[in-house]
Amino acid sequence: MIAEQLAQPVGLTKTTDSVLDVARRMVNEGLPAVAVVADDGQPLAVLPVWQVVGLAVPTYIKDDPSLARVVDEASADRLIEGLATLTVQGVLDDAEPDLLGTVPYNATLLQVASRMSELRVSFLVVAGPDGKALGTITAQAVLGASMSQA
Protein backbone atom coordinates (compact mmCIF):
# COMPACT_ATOMS: atom_id res chain seq x y z
CA MET A 1 0.00 0.00 0.00
CA ILE A 2 1.29 3.47 -0.82
CA ALA A 3 0.54 6.91 0.54
CA GLU A 4 -1.63 7.92 -2.41
CA GLN A 5 -4.09 5.12 -1.55
CA LEU A 6 -4.41 6.34 2.01
CA ALA A 7 -4.67 10.04 1.28
CA GLN A 8 -7.98 11.62 2.24
CA PRO A 9 -9.04 14.87 0.62
CA VAL A 10 -9.76 16.52 3.93
CA GLY A 11 -7.98 18.96 6.16
CA LEU A 12 -6.67 21.32 3.50
CA THR A 13 -6.82 25.05 4.09
CA LYS A 14 -5.71 28.27 2.35
CA THR A 15 -3.44 30.94 3.78
CA THR A 16 -6.23 33.50 3.63
CA ASP A 17 -8.55 31.45 5.88
CA SER A 18 -9.12 32.65 9.41
CA VAL A 19 -7.72 30.51 12.20
CA LEU A 20 -11.13 30.58 13.87
CA ASP A 21 -12.65 28.87 10.82
CA VAL A 22 -9.84 26.34 10.82
CA ALA A 23 -10.50 25.64 14.50
CA ARG A 24 -14.21 25.10 13.77
CA ARG A 25 -13.36 22.59 11.03
CA MET A 26 -11.01 20.76 13.33
CA VAL A 27 -13.75 20.46 15.93
CA ASN A 28 -16.54 19.55 13.49
CA GLU A 29 -14.51 17.08 11.40
CA GLY A 30 -12.37 15.75 14.25
CA LEU A 31 -9.12 16.63 12.46
CA PRO A 32 -5.81 16.33 14.33
CA ALA A 33 -4.33 18.91 11.93
CA VAL A 34 -4.89 20.71 8.65
CA ALA A 35 -2.55 21.12 5.72
CA VAL A 36 -2.01 24.65 4.49
CA VAL A 37 -1.78 24.83 0.71
CA ALA A 38 -0.91 27.68 -1.63
CA ASP A 39 -3.27 28.85 -4.38
CA ASP A 40 -1.56 26.49 -6.83
CA GLY A 41 -2.11 23.53 -4.49
CA GLN A 42 1.49 23.25 -3.25
CA PRO A 43 1.62 22.23 0.43
CA LEU A 44 3.10 24.94 2.62
CA ALA A 45 2.77 23.70 6.16
CA VAL A 46 0.93 21.51 8.57
CA LEU A 47 -1.04 23.21 11.31
CA PRO A 48 -1.64 20.70 14.10
CA VAL A 49 -4.50 21.13 16.53
CA TRP A 50 -2.18 21.62 19.50
CA GLN A 51 -0.68 24.60 17.72
CA VAL A 52 -4.12 26.08 17.10
CA VAL A 53 -4.92 25.69 20.79
CA GLY A 54 -1.61 27.35 21.56
CA LEU A 55 -2.47 30.26 19.29
CA ALA A 56 -5.44 31.03 21.51
CA VAL A 57 -3.07 31.52 24.45
CA PRO A 58 -1.77 35.10 24.73
CA THR A 59 1.99 35.38 24.29
CA TYR A 60 2.41 36.87 27.74
CA ILE A 61 0.90 33.75 29.29
CA LYS A 62 3.19 31.54 27.22
CA ASP A 63 6.08 33.59 28.62
CA ASP A 64 4.80 33.27 32.17
CA PRO A 65 2.47 30.25 32.47
CA SER A 66 1.78 30.97 36.14
CA LEU A 67 -0.38 33.88 34.98
CA ALA A 68 -2.88 31.39 33.52
CA ARG A 69 -3.83 30.51 37.09
CA VAL A 70 -4.69 34.06 38.12
CA VAL A 71 -7.26 34.59 35.36
CA ASP A 72 -10.82 33.94 36.54
CA GLU A 73 -12.82 31.07 35.09
CA ALA A 74 -15.27 33.21 33.12
CA SER A 75 -12.47 35.03 31.29
CA ALA A 76 -10.50 31.85 30.78
CA ASP A 77 -13.53 30.29 29.09
CA ARG A 78 -13.32 32.97 26.42
CA LEU A 79 -10.01 31.52 25.22
CA ILE A 80 -11.24 31.26 21.65
CA GLU A 81 -11.46 35.07 21.35
CA GLY A 82 -7.70 35.02 20.94
CA LEU A 83 -8.12 33.46 17.49
CA ALA A 84 -10.61 35.97 16.14
CA THR A 85 -8.11 38.26 14.43
CA LEU A 86 -5.61 35.64 13.26
CA THR A 87 -5.23 34.36 9.72
CA VAL A 88 -3.40 31.23 8.66
CA GLN A 89 -0.82 33.36 6.85
CA GLY A 90 -0.13 35.30 10.05
CA VAL A 91 0.53 32.03 11.82
CA LEU A 92 2.86 30.79 9.09
CA ASP A 93 4.87 34.00 9.30
CA ASP A 94 5.79 33.13 12.88
CA ALA A 95 5.88 29.33 12.55
CA GLU A 96 8.94 27.14 12.32
CA PRO A 97 9.46 26.11 8.68
CA ASP A 98 10.23 22.52 9.65
CA LEU A 99 6.66 22.01 10.77
CA LEU A 100 5.81 20.98 7.22
CA GLY A 101 5.34 17.25 7.16
CA THR A 102 4.93 15.78 3.70
CA VAL A 103 5.43 12.41 2.11
CA PRO A 104 5.51 11.65 -1.61
CA TYR A 105 2.46 9.93 -3.11
CA ASN A 106 4.41 6.68 -3.64
CA ALA A 107 5.78 6.42 -0.09
CA THR A 108 5.20 3.03 1.52
CA LEU A 109 3.37 2.55 4.79
CA LEU A 110 6.71 2.13 6.54
CA GLN A 111 8.02 5.37 5.05
CA VAL A 112 4.89 7.19 6.17
CA ALA A 113 5.14 5.76 9.69
CA SER A 114 8.84 6.57 9.80
CA ARG A 115 8.22 10.17 8.77
CA MET A 116 5.51 10.58 11.40
CA SER A 117 7.83 9.16 14.02
CA GLU A 118 10.71 11.37 12.88
CA LEU A 119 8.62 14.55 13.03
CA ARG A 120 6.59 13.41 16.05
CA VAL A 121 3.35 14.25 14.26
CA SER A 122 0.13 12.35 13.73
CA PHE A 123 -0.75 13.95 10.42
CA LEU A 124 1.07 14.21 7.09
CA VAL A 125 0.38 15.80 3.73
CA VAL A 126 0.65 13.58 0.68
CA ALA A 127 2.30 15.36 -2.26
CA GLY A 128 1.47 14.23 -5.79
CA PRO A 129 3.96 13.81 -8.71
CA ASP A 130 3.55 17.52 -9.50
CA GLY A 131 4.18 18.51 -5.87
CA LYS A 132 0.57 19.48 -5.26
CA ALA A 133 -1.19 18.26 -2.13
CA LEU A 134 -3.29 15.17 -2.85
CA GLY A 135 -4.69 14.91 0.63
CA THR A 136 -3.71 13.99 4.14
CA ILE A 137 -2.92 10.87 6.14
CA THR A 138 -3.56 10.48 9.86
CA ALA A 139 -1.72 8.17 12.23
CA GLN A 140 -4.98 6.28 12.77
CA ALA A 141 -5.19 5.63 9.02
CA VAL A 142 -1.64 4.27 8.99
CA LEU A 143 -2.35 1.94 11.90
CA GLY A 144 -5.69 0.87 10.38
CA ALA A 145 -4.11 0.12 7.01
CA SER A 146 -1.32 -1.81 8.64
CA MET A 147 -3.76 -3.93 10.64
CA SER A 148 -5.82 -4.73 7.58
CA GLN A 149 -2.71 -6.01 5.83
CA ALA A 150 -1.60 -8.16 8.76
Place this chain on the structure above:
Amino acid sequence: MTTALAVGIFLVVYVLIATERVPRVVAVLGGVAGVFAVGIVGAQESFYSEETGIDWNVIFLLLGMMLVVAGLRRTGLFEFMAIWSAKRTRGRPYPLLVLLTTLTAVASAMLDNVTTVLLVAPVTLLVCSRLKLNPIPFLIAEVLASNIGGASTLVGDPPNIIIGSRADLSFVDFLVNLGPIILIAMVAFLLLSRWVFRDAFTYDADAAHSVMQLDEREAIADPKLLVRGLVVLVFVLIGFVLQRTLGIDPSIVALLGGGAMMLAVPGPTEEYMKHVEWETLVFFMGLFVLVGALVQVGAIDTLATALTDAVDGDPVAATFGILFGSAALSAIVDNIPYVATMSPVVEQLAANDPSLNPGNVLWWSLALGADLGGNATAIGASANVVVIGIAKRYGYPISFWQFTRYGLLVTVVTVVMCVPYLWLRYLA
Protein backbone atom coordinates in the same frame (compact mmCIF):
# COMPACT_ATOMS: atom_id res chain seq x y z
CA MET B 1 53.44 48.43 17.72
CA THR B 2 51.92 46.17 20.40
CA THR B 3 50.01 49.13 21.83
CA ALA B 4 48.62 50.03 18.42
CA LEU B 5 47.57 46.41 17.86
CA ALA B 6 45.83 46.16 21.23
CA VAL B 7 44.02 49.48 20.74
CA GLY B 8 43.12 48.55 17.14
CA ILE B 9 41.65 45.19 18.13
CA PHE B 10 39.75 46.85 20.97
CA LEU B 11 38.28 49.53 18.71
CA VAL B 12 37.20 47.00 16.10
CA VAL B 13 35.44 44.97 18.79
CA TYR B 14 33.79 48.10 20.16
CA VAL B 15 32.50 49.08 16.71
CA LEU B 16 31.17 45.55 16.16
CA ILE B 17 29.37 45.64 19.51
CA ALA B 18 27.92 49.11 18.88
CA THR B 19 26.76 48.34 15.36
CA GLU B 20 25.54 44.83 16.27
CA ARG B 21 26.93 43.49 13.01
CA VAL B 22 27.77 40.27 14.82
CA PRO B 23 26.54 38.96 18.17
CA ARG B 24 28.40 40.83 20.90
CA VAL B 25 29.83 37.68 22.43
CA VAL B 26 31.27 36.69 19.04
CA ALA B 27 32.82 40.14 18.65
CA VAL B 28 34.45 39.95 22.06
CA LEU B 29 35.72 36.39 21.65
CA GLY B 30 37.12 37.34 18.25
CA GLY B 31 38.99 40.18 19.93
CA VAL B 32 40.23 37.84 22.64
CA ALA B 33 41.53 35.48 19.98
CA GLY B 34 43.30 38.46 18.42
CA VAL B 35 45.09 39.59 21.58
CA PHE B 36 46.11 36.02 22.37
CA ALA B 37 47.26 35.36 18.80
CA VAL B 38 49.58 38.36 18.67
CA GLY B 39 50.88 37.61 22.16
CA ILE B 40 49.76 40.80 23.91
CA VAL B 41 48.54 38.74 26.86
CA GLY B 42 48.69 35.08 27.75
CA ALA B 43 47.03 32.71 30.18
CA GLN B 44 48.91 34.10 33.17
CA GLU B 45 47.87 37.70 32.52
CA SER B 46 44.29 36.85 31.54
CA PHE B 47 43.31 34.17 33.99
CA TYR B 48 45.34 34.79 37.14
CA SER B 49 46.35 38.45 37.29
CA GLU B 50 44.33 40.90 39.40
CA GLU B 51 45.54 43.78 37.25
CA THR B 52 44.97 42.44 33.75
CA GLY B 53 42.91 39.29 34.17
CA ILE B 54 39.27 38.30 34.27
CA ASP B 55 37.55 39.71 37.34
CA TRP B 56 36.22 36.49 38.77
CA ASN B 57 34.45 38.39 41.55
CA VAL B 58 32.20 39.94 38.92
CA ILE B 59 31.62 36.67 37.09
CA PHE B 60 30.70 34.72 40.19
CA LEU B 61 28.61 37.52 41.65
CA LEU B 62 26.58 37.54 38.44
CA LEU B 63 26.34 33.74 38.39
CA GLY B 64 25.22 33.58 42.02
CA MET B 65 22.56 36.24 41.57
CA MET B 66 21.28 34.57 38.41
CA LEU B 67 20.73 31.38 40.43
CA VAL B 68 19.02 33.32 43.22
CA VAL B 69 16.68 34.90 40.67
CA ALA B 70 16.06 31.55 38.95
CA GLY B 71 14.79 30.20 42.26
CA LEU B 72 12.71 33.26 43.06
CA ARG B 73 10.91 33.22 39.73
CA ARG B 74 9.74 29.69 40.46
CA THR B 75 7.84 30.97 43.51
CA GLY B 76 5.46 33.36 41.70
CA LEU B 77 6.35 36.18 44.11
CA PHE B 78 6.74 38.82 41.45
CA GLU B 79 3.45 38.00 39.71
CA PHE B 80 1.69 38.07 43.07
CA MET B 81 3.05 41.50 43.93
CA ALA B 82 2.33 42.97 40.50
CA ILE B 83 -1.28 41.81 40.41
CA TRP B 84 -1.81 42.73 44.04
CA SER B 85 -0.53 46.23 43.20
CA ALA B 86 -2.79 46.50 40.14
CA LYS B 87 -5.82 45.59 42.23
CA ARG B 88 -4.94 48.18 44.87
CA THR B 89 -5.14 50.86 42.17
CA ARG B 90 -8.64 49.64 41.22
CA GLY B 91 -7.67 49.91 37.59
CA ARG B 92 -6.84 53.63 37.60
CA PRO B 93 -4.07 53.99 35.01
CA TYR B 94 -1.68 56.51 36.59
CA PRO B 95 -1.64 54.92 40.05
CA LEU B 96 -1.17 51.60 38.25
CA LEU B 97 1.86 52.97 36.41
CA VAL B 98 3.25 54.38 39.66
CA LEU B 99 2.92 51.07 41.50
CA LEU B 100 4.21 48.89 38.67
CA THR B 101 7.23 51.15 38.01
CA THR B 102 7.99 51.45 41.73
CA LEU B 103 7.81 47.69 42.09
CA THR B 104 10.12 47.35 39.08
CA ALA B 105 12.59 49.89 40.46
CA VAL B 106 12.73 48.22 43.88
CA ALA B 107 13.09 44.77 42.35
CA SER B 108 15.80 46.07 40.02
CA ALA B 109 17.81 47.23 43.02
CA MET B 110 18.07 43.61 44.12
CA LEU B 111 17.88 41.71 40.85
CA ASP B 112 19.44 42.47 37.51
CA ASN B 113 17.45 44.76 35.23
CA VAL B 114 16.93 42.35 32.37
CA THR B 115 15.46 39.73 34.68
CA THR B 116 13.21 42.27 36.31
CA VAL B 117 11.71 43.51 33.06
CA LEU B 118 11.30 39.92 31.85
CA LEU B 119 9.26 39.26 34.99
CA VAL B 120 7.17 42.41 34.91
CA ALA B 121 6.37 42.55 31.17
CA PRO B 122 3.95 39.57 30.99
CA VAL B 123 2.01 40.80 34.05
CA THR B 124 1.84 44.27 32.56
CA LEU B 125 0.40 42.88 29.34
CA LEU B 126 -2.18 40.89 31.28
CA VAL B 127 -3.28 43.90 33.32
CA CYS B 128 -3.25 46.30 30.37
CA SER B 129 -5.25 43.89 28.21
CA ARG B 130 -7.83 43.68 31.01
CA LEU B 131 -7.94 47.48 31.32
CA LYS B 132 -8.00 47.96 27.53
CA LEU B 133 -4.92 50.15 27.87
CA ASN B 134 -2.04 50.53 25.43
CA PRO B 135 0.80 48.68 27.20
CA ILE B 136 3.63 50.54 25.42
CA PRO B 137 3.83 53.51 27.84
CA PHE B 138 3.78 51.09 30.76
CA LEU B 139 6.54 48.92 29.30
CA ILE B 140 8.71 51.94 28.51
CA ALA B 141 8.14 53.42 31.97
CA GLU B 142 9.04 50.11 33.58
CA VAL B 143 12.33 49.71 31.77
CA LEU B 144 13.27 53.32 32.55
CA ALA B 145 12.41 52.72 36.21
CA SER B 146 14.40 49.51 36.12
CA ASN B 147 17.52 51.32 34.96
CA ILE B 148 17.02 54.06 37.56
CA GLY B 149 16.34 51.65 40.44
CA GLY B 150 19.18 49.35 39.43
CA ALA B 151 21.65 52.20 39.87
CA SER B 152 21.11 52.29 43.63
CA THR B 153 22.89 49.11 44.67
CA LEU B 154 25.97 47.02 43.98
CA VAL B 155 23.96 44.20 42.41
CA GLY B 156 21.28 46.27 40.69
CA ASP B 157 23.07 46.90 37.42
CA PRO B 158 26.06 45.06 35.89
CA PRO B 159 28.14 48.27 35.56
CA ASN B 160 27.86 48.69 39.34
CA ILE B 161 29.18 45.17 39.89
CA ILE B 162 32.23 46.00 37.78
CA ILE B 163 32.74 49.32 39.61
CA GLY B 164 32.25 47.73 43.02
CA SER B 165 34.83 45.07 42.34
CA ARG B 166 37.39 47.41 40.78
CA ALA B 167 37.06 50.11 43.47
CA ASP B 168 36.42 47.73 46.37
CA LEU B 169 33.08 49.36 47.15
CA SER B 170 30.53 47.41 49.15
CA PHE B 171 26.77 46.96 48.84
CA VAL B 172 26.30 49.43 51.69
CA ASP B 173 28.66 51.95 50.05
CA PHE B 174 26.46 51.94 46.95
CA LEU B 175 23.23 52.13 48.91
CA VAL B 176 24.41 55.00 51.11
CA ASN B 177 26.00 57.03 48.32
CA LEU B 178 23.66 56.37 45.41
CA GLY B 179 20.45 55.45 47.23
CA PRO B 180 19.43 59.02 48.12
CA ILE B 181 19.85 60.49 44.64
CA ILE B 182 18.16 57.49 43.04
CA LEU B 183 15.21 57.92 45.39
CA ILE B 184 14.96 61.58 44.38
CA ALA B 185 15.37 60.72 40.70
CA MET B 186 12.66 58.08 40.99
CA VAL B 187 10.19 60.55 42.50
CA ALA B 188 11.00 63.03 39.73
CA PHE B 189 10.54 60.29 37.15
CA LEU B 190 7.11 59.37 38.51
CA LEU B 191 5.99 63.00 38.44
CA LEU B 192 7.38 63.39 34.94
CA SER B 193 5.53 60.24 33.84
CA ARG B 194 2.20 61.82 34.74
CA TRP B 195 2.83 64.39 32.02
CA VAL B 196 4.91 62.39 29.53
CA PHE B 197 2.49 59.45 29.30
CA ARG B 198 -0.71 61.46 29.88
CA ASP B 199 -2.36 60.19 26.68
CA ALA B 200 -2.20 56.62 27.96
CA PHE B 201 -4.26 57.23 31.06
CA THR B 202 -7.82 56.48 30.00
CA TYR B 203 -10.10 54.94 32.61
CA ASP B 204 -12.79 52.37 31.80
CA ALA B 205 -14.91 51.38 34.79
CA ASP B 206 -16.03 48.07 33.30
CA ALA B 207 -12.50 47.13 32.34
CA ALA B 208 -11.30 48.12 35.81
CA HIS B 209 -13.81 45.69 37.27
CA SER B 210 -12.27 42.84 35.28
CA VAL B 211 -8.87 43.49 36.88
CA MET B 212 -10.47 42.95 40.28
CA GLN B 213 -11.41 39.43 39.13
CA LEU B 214 -7.75 38.40 38.89
CA ASP B 215 -6.66 36.23 41.80
CA GLU B 216 -3.08 37.04 42.72
CA ARG B 217 -2.90 34.22 45.28
CA GLU B 218 -3.09 31.72 42.45
CA ALA B 219 0.28 32.98 41.20
CA ILE B 220 1.91 31.38 44.22
CA ALA B 221 2.36 27.77 43.22
CA ASP B 222 3.53 26.58 46.64
CA PRO B 223 3.50 28.91 49.68
CA LYS B 224 6.22 26.83 51.38
CA LEU B 225 8.56 27.35 48.44
CA LEU B 226 7.82 31.07 48.54
CA VAL B 227 8.70 31.29 52.23
CA ARG B 228 11.92 29.37 51.69
CA GLY B 229 12.87 31.50 48.71
CA LEU B 230 12.21 34.69 50.67
CA VAL B 231 14.30 33.44 53.58
CA VAL B 232 17.24 32.83 51.24
CA LEU B 233 16.78 36.26 49.65
CA VAL B 234 16.75 37.94 53.07
CA PHE B 235 19.94 36.09 54.04
CA VAL B 236 21.60 37.14 50.79
CA LEU B 237 20.68 40.76 51.45
CA ILE B 238 21.94 40.50 55.04
CA GLY B 239 25.12 38.95 53.67
CA PHE B 240 25.62 41.90 51.31
CA VAL B 241 24.98 44.41 54.08
CA LEU B 242 27.35 42.66 56.51
CA GLN B 243 29.88 41.68 53.88
CA ARG B 244 32.62 43.95 55.27
CA THR B 245 31.98 42.92 58.87
CA LEU B 246 31.97 39.26 57.94
CA GLY B 247 35.03 39.70 55.76
CA ILE B 248 33.60 37.95 52.71
CA ASP B 249 33.38 39.13 49.14
CA PRO B 250 29.99 39.86 47.53
CA SER B 251 30.65 37.13 44.99
CA ILE B 252 30.87 34.56 47.80
CA VAL B 253 27.62 35.87 49.31
CA ALA B 254 25.92 35.52 45.91
CA LEU B 255 27.32 32.04 45.29
CA LEU B 256 26.23 30.87 48.74
CA GLY B 257 22.83 32.39 48.05
CA GLY B 258 22.59 30.69 44.67
CA GLY B 259 23.45 27.31 46.16
CA ALA B 260 21.06 27.82 49.07
CA MET B 261 18.28 28.81 46.68
CA MET B 262 18.76 25.62 44.66
CA LEU B 263 18.39 23.62 47.86
CA ALA B 264 15.52 25.67 49.32
CA VAL B 265 13.47 25.88 46.12
CA PRO B 266 14.25 22.54 44.53
CA GLY B 267 13.66 22.05 40.86
CA PRO B 268 15.26 20.45 37.83
CA THR B 269 18.91 21.48 37.56
CA GLU B 270 18.33 22.22 33.86
CA GLU B 271 15.67 24.74 34.86
CA TYR B 272 18.18 26.63 36.99
CA MET B 273 20.90 26.39 34.39
CA LYS B 274 18.47 27.68 31.73
CA HIS B 275 18.13 30.92 33.64
CA VAL B 276 21.88 31.47 33.89
CA GLU B 277 22.82 33.82 31.09
CA TRP B 278 25.96 31.98 30.02
CA GLU B 279 26.39 34.24 27.02
CA THR B 280 26.52 37.29 29.29
CA LEU B 281 29.11 35.63 31.53
CA VAL B 282 31.31 34.77 28.54
CA PHE B 283 30.86 38.32 27.24
CA PHE B 284 32.10 39.70 30.56
CA MET B 285 35.10 37.36 30.60
CA GLY B 286 36.05 38.38 27.08
CA LEU B 287 35.70 42.06 27.92
CA PHE B 288 38.00 41.70 30.90
CA VAL B 289 40.65 40.02 28.75
CA LEU B 290 40.42 42.80 26.15
CA VAL B 291 40.60 45.59 28.73
CA GLY B 292 43.42 43.67 30.45
CA ALA B 293 45.32 43.78 27.16
CA LEU B 294 44.95 47.57 27.13
CA VAL B 295 46.23 47.73 30.71
CA GLN B 296 49.12 45.42 29.81
CA VAL B 297 50.34 47.62 26.94
CA GLY B 298 49.96 50.83 28.98
CA ALA B 299 47.10 52.32 26.95
CA ILE B 300 44.87 52.74 30.00
CA ASP B 301 47.69 54.41 31.89
CA THR B 302 48.29 56.81 28.99
CA LEU B 303 44.59 57.69 28.78
CA ALA B 304 44.35 58.21 32.54
CA THR B 305 47.43 60.45 32.53
CA ALA B 306 45.97 62.50 29.69
CA LEU B 307 42.71 62.87 31.60
CA THR B 308 44.60 63.82 34.76
CA ASP B 309 46.39 66.56 32.82
CA ALA B 310 43.15 67.67 31.21
CA VAL B 311 41.26 68.16 34.47
CA ASP B 312 44.32 69.83 35.98
CA GLY B 313 43.57 68.90 39.59
CA ASP B 314 40.00 70.16 39.44
CA PRO B 315 37.67 67.54 40.98
CA VAL B 316 34.59 69.41 39.72
CA ALA B 317 35.73 69.13 36.12
CA ALA B 318 36.69 65.46 36.62
CA THR B 319 33.42 64.56 38.33
CA PHE B 320 31.08 66.23 35.90
CA GLY B 321 33.22 65.31 32.91
CA ILE B 322 32.84 61.65 33.86
CA LEU B 323 29.14 62.05 34.71
CA PHE B 324 28.10 63.66 31.44
CA GLY B 325 30.66 61.82 29.31
CA SER B 326 29.47 58.49 30.70
CA ALA B 327 25.82 59.39 30.20
CA ALA B 328 26.44 60.42 26.58
CA LEU B 329 28.56 57.38 25.72
CA SER B 330 26.27 54.94 27.51
CA ALA B 331 23.40 56.23 25.41
CA ILE B 332 25.26 55.15 22.28
CA VAL B 333 27.03 51.97 23.35
CA ASP B 334 26.03 49.31 25.85
CA ASN B 335 27.05 50.57 29.27
CA ILE B 336 28.69 47.27 30.27
CA PRO B 337 31.67 47.45 27.88
CA TYR B 338 31.88 51.17 28.53
CA VAL B 339 32.24 50.73 32.29
CA ALA B 340 34.57 47.74 31.87
CA THR B 341 36.87 50.05 29.90
CA MET B 342 36.47 53.15 32.04
CA SER B 343 36.92 51.44 35.42
CA PRO B 344 40.69 51.01 35.13
CA VAL B 345 40.90 54.54 33.71
CA VAL B 346 39.06 56.00 36.72
CA GLU B 347 41.12 53.84 39.06
CA GLN B 348 44.32 55.23 37.55
CA LEU B 349 42.94 58.77 37.52
CA ALA B 350 42.19 58.55 41.25
CA ALA B 351 45.60 57.03 41.90
CA ASN B 352 47.40 59.75 39.92
CA ASP B 353 45.70 62.51 41.89
CA PRO B 354 43.73 61.39 44.97
CA SER B 355 42.41 64.95 45.47
CA LEU B 356 40.20 64.38 42.41
CA ASN B 357 38.28 61.64 44.17
CA PRO B 358 36.92 62.87 47.53
CA GLY B 359 34.47 60.31 48.94
CA ASN B 360 34.93 58.20 45.78
CA VAL B 361 32.98 60.80 43.83
CA LEU B 362 34.58 59.74 40.55
CA TRP B 363 33.22 56.23 40.98
CA TRP B 364 29.74 57.52 41.85
CA SER B 365 29.70 59.82 38.85
CA LEU B 366 30.79 56.92 36.62
CA ALA B 367 28.02 54.69 38.01
CA LEU B 368 25.32 57.37 37.77
CA GLY B 369 26.36 58.48 34.30
CA ALA B 370 26.54 54.97 32.89
CA ASP B 371 23.42 53.62 34.60
CA LEU B 372 21.16 56.61 33.97
CA GLY B 373 22.65 57.27 30.52
CA GLY B 374 21.55 53.78 29.53
CA ASN B 375 17.99 55.09 29.53
CA ALA B 376 18.61 57.62 26.78
CA THR B 377 18.18 55.42 23.72
CA ALA B 378 16.64 52.11 22.75
CA ILE B 379 20.11 50.50 22.68
CA GLY B 380 21.61 52.18 25.75
CA ALA B 381 21.06 49.25 28.10
CA SER B 382 20.39 45.54 27.69
CA ALA B 383 17.00 45.87 29.43
CA ASN B 384 15.83 48.39 26.82
CA VAL B 385 16.65 46.01 23.99
CA VAL B 386 14.91 43.15 25.79
CA VAL B 387 11.70 45.12 26.40
CA ILE B 388 11.54 46.33 22.83
CA GLY B 389 11.90 42.72 21.67
CA ILE B 390 9.16 41.56 24.04
CA ALA B 391 6.79 44.36 23.00
CA LYS B 392 7.24 43.40 19.36
CA ARG B 393 6.45 39.76 20.08
CA TYR B 394 3.31 40.84 21.93
CA GLY B 395 2.17 42.82 18.91
CA TYR B 396 3.06 46.27 20.23
CA PRO B 397 6.22 47.33 18.37
CA ILE B 398 8.17 50.22 19.88
CA SER B 399 10.31 52.14 17.43
CA PHE B 400 13.82 53.39 18.24
CA TRP B 401 12.64 56.99 18.26
CA GLN B 402 9.47 56.30 20.19
CA PHE B 403 11.61 54.91 23.00
CA THR B 404 14.31 57.53 22.67
CA ARG B 405 11.82 60.40 22.83
CA TYR B 406 10.86 59.39 26.36
CA GLY B 407 14.23 57.93 27.38
CA LEU B 408 16.28 60.95 26.43
CA LEU B 409 14.03 63.31 28.38
CA VAL B 410 14.18 61.11 31.48
CA THR B 411 17.96 60.77 31.13
CA VAL B 412 18.51 64.52 30.86
CA VAL B 413 16.32 65.21 33.89
CA THR B 414 17.82 62.48 36.08
CA VAL B 415 21.46 63.13 35.13
CA VAL B 416 21.10 66.87 35.65
CA MET B 417 19.61 66.14 39.08
CA CYS B 418 22.85 64.36 39.98
CA VAL B 419 24.85 67.57 39.56
CA PRO B 420 23.69 69.39 42.71
CA TYR B 421 23.72 66.12 44.62
CA LEU B 422 27.33 65.26 43.78
CA TRP B 423 28.46 68.84 44.22
CA LEU B 424 26.81 69.39 47.59
CA ARG B 425 27.71 66.00 49.00
CA TYR B 426 31.28 65.55 47.81
CA LEU B 427 32.71 68.72 46.30
CA ALA B 428 31.32 71.75 48.13
